[in-house]
Amino acid sequence: MFRIGFHISISGGFSFAVERAFELGCTTMQIFSRNPRGWTVKPLNKDDIAEFKRLREVRDVNPVFVHTNYLINLASKRPDLYEKSIEQFIVDLERTEAIGAEYLVTHLGSASGQGGEWMIDRVSSALNMAMKLHKPKAMILLENTAGEKGNIGYRFDQMGAVIAGLNDNSPVGICYDTCHGFAAGYDIRTQKHVDALAASIDKEVGLDRVKLLHLNDCLRDFGSNVDRHWHIGKGKIGLEGFRALLNHPAFRDIPKVMETPKKEEDDDVMNMKIVKSLMKE
Ligand SMILES: [Zn+2]
């Protein structure tokens, strides 16, 4: 079955997110486990979590992906921020598991002025520390980035190297974001490009590690390294690229979550309609 959804707000409680997702026709979703731009964390409400779990069953929203807090930087040069990031990554992991979500999606981080190898080691060490302090039950997914200045994790060989540096045997997967990838130099505008993308993922990390696609068109040019998500088919990737990706045997059955702009009330409805129209039966 084809699983598709959006990043959904948890405002009001986790259980509200399930209803929002269901109303949009989602069969999967991504959420934050807390305010993504602050360090403070509210304790989880037991009744809300129970209702969240119950509604997920009823509405068949499955799997659920949690995205880590944006302040977390697992490659930070600053010792205090690095330590805080590991600690807060564990908080996100614990909350992911407490609500019964299956996956935790994280960016790798950034450290301007440092070499790629240094950052790769730094991220692997952060994940090793986190996984030692809290053995994961939810699966950690590393998300590719657009390659903005100082970022790491915009190429599959970098993601493969981070994974190779892990000591824990818990499975770690990847989340492929189409906007980030396009901005970082992975074209998907034609069938041939999508074939090449699949081959590249398979070579560097293994296709079996891909557990989620972030389906976003890109407002900026190919290879621009600028991360600006846009409506499906209306950006620089375009409809044909998404048609090729959505129907490709390597990607067809992988859950897909849109993180497209929500400026107008109907934006999500429009994007959902477009994606469904591109899928071949
Ligand atoms: Zn992300």
Ligand SMILES: [Zn+2]
């Ligand atoms: Zn993303």
